[in-house]
Amino acid sequence: MNNSLKEKRSILDWIEYGGNKLPHPVTIFLIFTLLVIIISHIAYLFGVTVSYTGVNPETGNQEKLNVEVVSLLTTDGIRYIFTSVVENFTTFVALGPVLVAMLGVGVAEKSGYISALMTNVVTKAPKKFITPIVVFMGVMSNVAASVGYVVLVPLGAIIFLGFRRHPLAGLAAAFAGVAGGYSANLLIGTNDPLLAGITTEAAAILDTSYIVEATDNWYFMFASTFLVVILGTIITDKVIEPRLGAYNFDKDQNSPDDNLTSRETTALRWANVAAVLTIIGILALVAFPNSPLRGDDGGIIGSPFISSIIFIMMLVFLIPGLVYGFINKTIRNDKDAVQLMDSSISTMAGFIVLIFFAAQFVALFTYSNLGTVIAVNGAQLLESMDIGVIPVLVTFILVSAIIDIVIAADSAKWAIMAPIFVPMFMQLGIAPEVSQAAYRIGDSTTNVVSPLMPFFPLIVAFAQRYGKNNGIGTVVSLMLPYSIIFLIAWIILFVVWYLFGIPFGPGASISY
Incomplete structure (x- = not known):
């Protein structure tokens, strides 16, 4: 057992070493962008194209679609490269949420509020429960879209620092819950109705009366939450943290003191009161059917509350951070408060530069249709395999996991894959809800x-x-054990679930 563990660690160390020997991530994205430009032109010259049945975005109807690779070296392609740079950057999905959230999180951190809160938690919370709590919070944060990436991942590192544990282990645990457990949750999230709608459209190719509800995977995702939390805890405590070794704790990194002063205690108390009042105020705007942050139908899913969750999280951190700072004298006036915001944004300068180049690559890759060609060809290869139902579903999960590395947007991938796989699996007697659940496993596990x-x-x-x-090598080596073990265990759970005929959601069918 020990030799096996050492071998695994040496492999992870090799991955980290090799990954970190790569050029700077900015350089990597530049290289990838150049490759996309060149490959798109070569594929264009060879007339590479794919056909699949899907929803025509112009008509909204199901029909056979032909997608060909678009060259980035034609006149139109070159024009797109030059004219889309600013829009690619400013509309990149990760940019806005990160900067908005950091206005609040940065003030809460730099005023000392988070450090004091963690110190208070350290003296009261059992250390053995910290890892599962961090992973669980990561899983549950997916109800609020991208807030987990922006807020919880750095918070996981800070929490572990507060317990004198390696911050990268906390970061990994939170990231594993947020991204690796993306499809698991105790609640119905914003993604469920979106995927269900795509699945319903795909099922209509064979059966126009078939409807997939947003809750049709809920039972399975509910159970998957416990799987992810248990495995995430074991991997963090038994594999990741021992491999990381000792950490050189530094006051500059907000590792909290063992005890709070009387002023800090008073400041923390009133800051927590401010946090509770802030949350109550926000809940008052969403608690009743006609509340301003409810949807037009009176619901929560797809409501203004969900759309504004990043701003809400900013307020939840900003207001108590300001209260703590003013009482503890780390903030004396409005200029100090703004200075903390400036400081928190300045720490993200490297990220902003990286996002600029990453956004160009993603946009050009999407424009060229290379991602669509890769996804459709992979799907059609699976369709051509003549094997049993369980092997087909397991293979489908693996294909989804591989494609997830290339195309990160879950709804975009499913919009391409569902019209191919859902009708095909229906012909094999597999209900669309099952196909959707299988896809979501693959879509989650390789995110990390x-x-x-x-x-x-x-x-x-x-x-x-x-x-x-x-x-990049550090993060990949940290997260690879989560990815592999989550994938294997989730497949086993899926197969057992299917074989025992357990409904994947309330009223959902197993067979078609």
């Missing part, structure tokens, strides 16, 4: 090792706070 995932550069930036040499 995909450099193309929009928030991956942010995770690298967070890791560099705890070691200037930490890079």
Whole structure:
């Protein structure tokens, strides 16, 4: 057992070493961008194209679509490269949420509020429960879209620092819950109705009366939450943290003191009161059917509350951070408060530069249709395999996991894959709800090792706070055990679930 563990560690060390020997992430994205430009033109000259049945975005109807690779070296392609640069950067999905959230999180951290809160928690919370709590919070944060990446991942590192544990282990635990457990949750999230709608459209190719509800995977995702939390805890405590070794704790990194002064205690008390009042105020705007932050139908899913969750999280951190700072004298006036905001944004300078280049690559890759061609060809290869139902579903999960490394947007991938796989599996007697659940496993488990995932550069930036040499290799080596073990265990759970005929959600069918 010990030899096996050492071998695994040496492999992870080799991955980290090799990954960190790569050029700077900015350089890597530049290289990838050049490759996309060249490959797109070569594929264009050879007339590479794919056909699949899907929803025509112009008509909204299901029909056979032909997608060909678009060259980035034609007149139109070159024009797109030059004219889309600013829009690619400013509309990149990770940019706005990160900067808005950091206005609040940065003030809460630099005023000393988070450090004091963690110190208070350290003296009361059992150490053995910290890891599962961090992983669980990561899983549950997916109800609030991208807030987990922006807020919880760095908070996981800070929490572990407060317990004199390695911050990268806390970062990894939180990231594993947020990204690796993306499809697991105790609640219905914003993604469930979106995926269900795509699945319903795909099922309509064979059966126009078939409807997939947002809750049709809920039972399975509910159970998956416990799987992810248990495995995430074991991997963090038994594999990741021992491999990281001892950490050189530094006051500059907000590792809290053992005890709070009387002023800090008073400041913390009133800051917590401010946090509670802030939350109550926000809940008052969403608690009743006609509340301002409810949707037009009176619901929460897809409501203004969900759309504004990043701003809400900013307020939840900003207001108590300001209260703590004013009482503890770390903030004396409005200029000090603004200075803390400036300081928190300045720490993200490297991330902003990285995002600029990452955004160009993602945009050009999407424009060229190379991602669509890769996804459709992979799907059609699976369709051509004549094997049993369980092997087909397991293979489908693996294909989804591989494609997830190339195309990070879950709804975009499913919009391409669902019209192919859902009708095909229906012909094999597999209900669309089952196909959707299988897809979601693959879509979650490789998020944590995909450099193309929009928030991956942010995770690298967070890791560099705890070691200037930490890079892509560091994050990939940290997260690879989660990815592999989550994938294997989740497949086993899925197969057992399916074989025992357990409904994947309330009223959901197993067979078609």
